[in-house]
Amino acid sequence: MHPAASQDVPERAAGFPDDLTLLVNDYLAQLRFAREPGVSGLQEAMHYSLLAPGKRVRPVLALATARAIGHDPREVLPLAAALELIHTFTLVHDDLPALDDDDLRRGQPTAHVRFGEDVAILAADALFAEAFRLVLSEQRGEPAHVLAALAALTDATGVNGLAGGQYIDVRGLAGARSVGLRCLHRLKTGALMRASVESVLLVHGFKGVALDEFRKFADELGLLFQIVDDILDVTADASELGKDTGTDARHGKVTYVSRFGLPWAQSLAEQTHAAARAALARAVPDGAAELEAITDFFLDRTS
Amino acid sequence: MHPAASQDVPERAAGFPDDLTLLVNDYLAQLRFAREPGVSGLQEAMHYSLLAPGKRVRPVLALATARAIGHDPREVLPLAAALELIHTFTLVHDDLPALDDDDLRRGQPTAHVRFGEDVAILAADALFAEAFRLVLSEQRGEPAHVLAALAALTDATGVNGLAGGQYIDVRGLAGARSVGLRCLHRLKTGALMRASVESVLLVHGFKGVALDEFRKFADELGLLFQIVDDILDVTADASELGKDTGTDARHGKVTYVSRFGLPWAQSLAEQTHAAARAALARAVPDGAAELEAITDFFLDRTS
Known part of the structure; x- marks a missing residue:
């Protein structure tokens, strides 16, 4: 088999590393602020x-990265948890009536x-601050x-990260030729x-x-996650997804689905998945089972 | 004169160090995110x-502290500016309709x-993130x-700082015996x-x-600032203060004025001023002209 072809169609790895999710959930549950x-x-x-149920994809990605470079994942639990605190902070603000106005999450x-x-605004602000405090005191x-x-x-959360991405989203700027969907999602997700x-x-x-x-791998992975998010917003049902569906259309948002069908x-998701697996194979030539499994899960997930 | 008495009734120092305000304003004005x-x-x-006009009391306090321990204030400009970004972040969220609902600031x-x-919610979030980014990249x-x-x-911004203080404020918990005004203001200001x-x-x-x-000095200074804030909310007029007045009464908030008259x-403000000057004199026995001036300004300010 041609080596490039073998990279393009990687073998599917084992399932999502739920043991890492448990590790994260245990750590999050004992946090007192x-x-x-x-x-x-x-x-x-x-x-x-x-503490609402979730896969904890960002912290699990962090723990799996630690293992891929030969470290005990538990060493980076404070950092991993901080990622979930930051992610939750953005969800709470994004759901507000003045922004996406979502009732279910x-x-x-x-x-x-x-x-x-x-209280929602302040709780989110506090989660953001406590994320940094956690790293500073425990990592x-x-x-x-x-x-x-x-x-x-901080690069990921400011003007050129989460806050900027959400700004582009709520102002509907992703349809502008000078900005584009790719920029929206590079920042927001x-x-x-x-x-x-x-x-x-x-x-x-x-x-x-x-x-x-590793950075190339992570960038492709983020893009993959967002494309599948856009797909699930039209194909999944709310009870399975755990949040409202059809919200993109309701808000008239430009998505990979609304723009291209x-x-x-779905085809772009598959190409992006292959690109992520290829970058990962270059980053960790000996293989990284959990990161491979996460990459596959991002393509196959139904919620 | 008795030494203790000389500490209790300190000589008034020169005016607010406006040169430090200019330094801060120049630094803030060139920030691009x-x-x-x-x-x-x-x-x-x-x-x-x-960049709305302001005295920049927090950054100026930081720069004056640097000078008080023999350092060039310009060395800590990123840190000082970060304090103003964080302060501005909290002002923008506090002013929101769901919180204090203020129109003028x-x-x-x-x-x-x-x-x-x-956009206000996201701009504040971004200011918060960029505050940390500024310290991490420039300090x-x-x-x-x-x-x-x-x-x-981060200690100052999370659950046990700004976010927690504002929570106590909006939920009207400062009147509870178990919490109290002092706790509110220790966190919020x-x-x-x-x-x-x-x-x-x-x-x-x-x-x-x-x-x-220095910590005792700063704690008294923070308390002094808040007591005078409560006083100005009933004695100043909005055009001079640059924000709405009478908002505490309008929101039914417990303040030093509403609670004690x-x-x-005013008497408590004077006692707190004296305590701050006394702690400062112990921290910097040779004197710290700018910190003394800031302490006096906090008592005498009319806006």
Whole structure:
């Protein structure tokens, strides 16, 4: 078989590494934030959104990356958990009436429905701050490496990351020729996915050519996740997905499906999956079973 | 004169160090956040709130602290600016209709009035992220010291800082015996004021007994600022203050004035001012002209 062809059609790996999800969930469940009297209600709202059931794809991606470079995943649990806190922060704000106005998330009422808009806004802000606090107080590593990992996190969350991506989304700028869908998703989804891989490599002081291959892998993975997200918004049902469906069409959003049609979006998802697996094979020539499984799951997921 | 008496009734120092305000304003004005196409509008909203006229008390406090321990204030400009980004982030969220619902801030329409709620929420989120990014990319110092300074910033912004304080405020918990006004203000105002002093000391690796005296100084200073804020909400007029007045009464908030009356609040402000000056004198026995001037300004300010 031609080597390139073997990369283009990789063998499917085992299922999603649920053992890593359990590790993350156990770690998240024991997090306590409130020290002061009077703020336990805020912590309750934070836990409500943070501990709602989920695959924890970003933290699991981080733990799997640690294992792919020969480290014990538990060493980066604070960093991995911080990714989930940041992700949850953005979900809570994105769901607000002034933004996407969603009522259902992870199979339960959204934070503002449950606690009111004021508490939802503040709980999300607090999750964001506590994400950094968690890394600063719990993540081991050489100080310069921890700083580099934090820089990757902040790159992914600011103007050129999550906040910017959501801005492009709510202002409907992805349809503009100068911006485009790819930019929207690189910021809104891709940035944090990339940080999930990159921050773990940086906190371990990992350098060299393979770092760039890991970045390429993470970028393709983020794109894959978003394309499949767009597909699921029209093909899945809300009870399975755990959030409202058809919201993209309701908000008149440009998506891979609305722009190019479902068959093309599905084909693009497959190409992106192959590109991610190829980059991963270059980053870890000996194979990285869990990262391969995550990549396959991103293509095959139904929720 | 009795030494204690000389501490209790300190001589008034020169005026507010406006030269440091200029330094901060010049630094803030040259900050650019947007790299990606499509997010320049988000940057515009960030600049709108960030660059609105202000004394920049937190960054100036940081720069004055640097000078008080013998350093060039310009060395900590990224850290000082980050404090203003974080402060602005909280102002924009606090002003939202779901929270304090204020229309006027720093003499101009609030961010959500000017740009809409969606953009205001995201611009504030982005300011928060970019604050950390600024420190991580621009602040010089030993990596372990930069990490310690960042920890001080995050302590001040999370559940046990700004977000928690605002939660206590909007939920009206400050009237509860178990929480109290002092807790509200330690979190909502005091935490970031303390971080403005503490983070500068930490980034310079400053240690020893004086660190605790600086912390006591900063805590009294934060309390003083808030008591005077409560006083100004009933005594100042909106055009001078640059924000709505009477908002505390309108929201039925417990303040030092509503709880104890104006004369008592004014007396407490004077006592707190004296305590701050006394702690400062212990922290810097040779004197720190700018920090003294800031402390006096906090008592005497009319806006």
